[in-house]
Every structure is written in structure tokens, then in C-alpha cells.
Amino acid sequence: MPKTKVLISVKTYPTLSKKYDELVCTAGFLEDGSWIRIYPVPYRKLDYASQYNKYQWIELDLVKNTKDFRPESYRPYDIGTEITTLNTLDTKNAWQKRKEIVLKHPVWTDMTALISSAKNPAERTSLAVFKPRKILDFIYEKDTPEWDQKKLEAVLSHQRELNLFEETKKIFKIAKKVPFKFSYIFTSDDGKERSLMIEDWEVGMLYWRSLESCDGNEEKACELVRKRYLEEFSQKDLYFFLGTSLKFHNVSKSPFMIIGVFYPPKVDAKQLSLF
Numbered sequence: 001m002p003k004t005k006v007l008i009s010v011k012t013y014p015t016l017s018k019k020y021d022e023l024v025c026t027a028g029f030l031e032d033g034s035w036i037r038i039y040p041v042p043y044r045k046l047d048y049a050s051q052y053n054k055y056q057w058i059e060l061d062l063v064k065n066t067k068d069f070r071p072e073s074y075r076p077y078d079i080g081t082e083i084t085t086l087n088t089l090d091t092k093n094a095w096q097k098r099k100e101i102v103l104k105h106p107v108w109t110d111m112t113a114l115i116s117s118a119k120n121p122a123e124r125t126s127l128a129v130f131k132p133r134k135i136l137d138f139i140y141e142k143d144t145p146e147w148d149q150k151k152l153e154a155v156l157s158h159q160r161e162l163n164l165f166e167e168t169k170k171i172f173k174i175a176k177k178v179p180f181k182f183s184y185i186f187t188s189d190d191g192k193e194r195s196l197m198i199e200d201w202e203v204g205m206l207y208w209r210s211l212e213s214c215d216g217n218e219e220k221a222c223e224l225v226r227k228r229y230l231e232e233f234s235q236k237d238l239y240f241f242l243g244t245s246l247k248f249h250n251v252s253k254s255p256f257m258i259i260g261v262f263y264p265p266k267v268d269a270k271q272l273s274l275f
Contacts, residue, residue: 003062005030005057006057007029007057008026009028010026010028010054010243011025011043012026012199017040022175023039023041025039026041027241029101029102034072037065037243039075053088056088061081062077069124071124099264103129109133111194111256114128118256124249126243128256130239132187132238133188135184135234136193137184137185138184140183140222178203179218183195184198194254199258200261203225207221210224210225233263236264239261245257
């Protein structure tokens with residue numbers, strides 16, 4: 001079957017999976033600028049050559065995920081399907097190559113309208129590029145420090161079963177749970193103030209790197225995360241990548257979460273003329 005070419009733009013922080021130990025929700029853009037979600041992907045179990053980065057083109061065999069009603073949702077034809085990694089789009093000329101794909105379609109600016117589109121049975125929009133009107137704050141809140149014990153035990157039980165076979169004796173080290181929730185507070189064109197949690201891979205990894213550099217001081221680590229996402233990104237041309245979860249898409253009043261951020265440098269009219 002023909003392979004699908006996808007520009008990776010989203011990798012969420014790993015979650016536990018009884019069947020695959022842990023999974024990462026991956027999303028990106030087709031060559032025409034339309035969204036696609038790829039799930040499940042046991043990303044950290046992939047061969048090194050198949051592990052992809054953000055803004056890298058990949059090719060793989062995909063089929064529609066019939067267990068997911070959201071139109072953008074696809075799954076690998078086989079969980080062990082080969083992923084071909086291609087070129088990564090650079091950041092030259094104020095991220096021009098990336099913007100040509102990411103901003104190819106109209107950008108959402110009204111959360112009320114976006115939620116309405118998500119709830120509309122004829123549309124069921126579940127992935128979007130969103131431009132907030134104004135960033136008000138970036139906050140962090142204490143979360144449970146460990147994975148749910150029942151889910152963790154299911155994963156460990158699965159690993160023990162695998163270890164009955166010689167060729168699978170190597171234990172897969174599960175990703176540590178981030179003990180904080182991080183959220184943006186912002187307004188959109190509907191004039192409403194909203195708070196959305198961010199579940200991007202980058203925010204989780206930034207927290208762990210910051211914690212190490214702060215000698216285990218959680219408060220200082222969170223402040224470093226806040227500095228990057230609030231102070232540094234406020235100087236950029238900031239967009240959100242928004243996505244819904246299958247579980248809450250139809251039942252939550254506000255089903256979206258931030259699954260990534262897009263932050264090319266701001267460019268004025270004089271700079272544009274140079275490109």
C-alpha cells in the first residue's frame with residue numbers, strides 16, 4: 001500500500017498502556033497542510049532509525065482508525081510498521097519552510113467557534129492551529145507524583161509475562177510521571193478568558209532538565225518552565241496546537257488541550273520584504 005508522508009509537529013508526553021507499556025500521541029500535517037493524528041505509537045520502543053523529531057517528514061503505512069470517530073485519526077497499519085524518517089525542516093528565514101505547511105490553512109482565533117466545530121457531527125474538528133488573542137499567564141499546579149497504581153501494575157504484569165521468553169528479557173524503563181500540571185491562561189476572539197493544560201513532550205522534558213539543573217528544587221524547576229513558556233515565548237509569534245481526547249471529545253464542554261506550541265520569531269513588514 002502507498003505510504004503516507006507526514007510532517008511531525010506534535011509528540012505528547014508518554015502515557016501508560018497495558019498492551020504497549022507506554023504510548024505517545026503523534027500528530028502532524030500532510031503535504032496539503034491538513035492535520036493527521038497517528039495513534040498508537042510506542043515511540044520510545046521504536047528502532048533508533050525510526051524515531052522521529054518534530055518538524056521532520058516521515059513516511060509510513062497508515063489506515064483509518066475505525067475505533068476513533070475523529071476524522072483526523074489514523075493508526076499504523078501494523079504496530080511494528082517501518083517508519084522512514086526523511087528531512088527536517090529548518091528554521092531559516094523566520095521558520096519559513098515550517099510556516100508554509102503549518103499555516104497553510106486558516107488559523108483558528110475564536111475558541112467558541114472551534115468548540116462548536118468539534119461538537120458539530122458533520123465536522124468533529126479535533127486538531128487545530130490556534131492563535132490566542134492575548135496570553136495572560138502560564139501556571140503550574142501540583143499533580144500526583146506517580147502513575148495510577150492499577151495502570152502501573154497492569155504494565156508491570158505485562159512485562160513479567162513477556163519476560164517468560166528469552167528474547168524479551170530486557171525490561172523497558174517507563175517514563176517518569178511529571179508531578180505538575182502546566183497551563184496557559186489566555187483570551188481569544190470570543191473575549192473569554194480560558195485555561196488550557198499543555199501536554200506536550202517538550203514541557204515534560206524541560207521540567208526534568210530544569211529539576212536536574214536546580215538540584216531537585218521543584219519550585220525553581222517550575223519557575224524555569226514558566227519563564228520559557230511565558231516570558232520567552234511572549235516575544236515570539238506564538239500559536240497553540242490544540243487537540244481533543246477521544247474520551248472527552250463529546251462530553252466535555254471544553255474538550256481541547258494544548259498538545260504543542262509553534263513559536264517562530266516575530267517578523268515585521270521590513271523583514272518580510274527581505275524574504
